[in-house]
Amino acid sequence: KAGVTQTPRYLIKTRGQQVTLSCSPISGHRSVSWYQQTPGQGLQFLFEYFSETQRNKGNFPGRFSGRQFSNSRSEMNVSTLELGDSALYLCASSILARDNEQFFGPGTRLTVL
Amino acid sequence: GNSVTQMEGPVTLSEEAFLTINCTYTATGYPSLFWYVQYPGEGLQLLLKATKADDKGSNKGFEATYRKETTSFHLEKGSVQVSDSAVYFCGLIITGNQFYFGTGTSLTVIP
Numbered sequence: 001k002a003g004v005t006q007t008p009r010y011l012i013k014t015r016g017q018q019v020t021l022s023c024s025p026i027s028g029h030r031s032v033s034w035y036q037q038t039p040g041q042g043l044q045f046l047f048e049y050f051s052e053t054q055r056n057k058g059n060f061p062g063r064f065s066g067r068q069f070s071n072s073r074s075e076m077n078v079s080t081l082e083l084g085d086s087a088l089y090l091c092a093s094s095i096l097a098r099d100n101e102q103f104f105g106p107g108t109r110l111t112v113l
Numbered sequence: 114g115n116s117v118t119q120m121e122g123p124v125t126l127s128e129e130a131f132l133t134i135n136c137t138y139t140a141t142g143y144p145s146l147f148w149y150v151q152y153p154g155e156g157l158q159l160l161l162k163a164t165k166a167d168d169k170g171s172n173k174g175f176e177a178t179y180r181k182e183t184t185s186f187h188l189e190k191g192s193v194q195v196s197d198s199a200v201y202f203c204g205l206i207i208t209g210n211q212f213y214f215g216t217g218t219s220l221t222v223i224p
Contacts, residue, residue, distance in 0.1 A: 004156075033211070035214075041216075042216035042217045043157075043202060043214045043216070043217060045211055045212065045213070045214075048211055055211075090157065092157075092212070100145065100206045100212070101147070102147075102206075102212055103159075104156035104158070105156055106155060106156045107156050
């Protein structure tokens, strides 16, 4: 069974630009969550999508948005990039089960110059 | 609310030393508890989990016991190896809710 895939793996953008990151969950997984990981802040929850609906949302500004498609693939968009948006963005998928184990992708490393 | 508090690092140990990384939680319901590990340059991998009180999760020599009375899920290993050097994240989830992670503890094991 293929794991969670994220594209692209690395991205360099400049301030003010916008970026779209993609995540393909494990087949059969309907929940997709996004996290931002930085050395100073650790792992911070961005949002979670389930069946094309945003179910949970973290404390990030409106510049961060996402969506989920009918095949459970998800995209995350960041508009008007700031230097502080440089981070590793992780996507995780899970099935709807009691323990809800999350399976993580390798991440997209975003650098904002 | 729900939250996870994890021992701050970094932690540096000699090979074969005993490891404990403390993790405590607050939860509004009945959470499942997890430890994830992140090796350099990689995403997070599940290390072990426990879904109810008194359950013990174990994997690769690591163990953690779900202690409801102390709201804790401390990670232990009797003898660490250089290959255990990584960042360890404690986490919890309540069904239908988001996943909550601790801030991560960096472990370096020196030969």
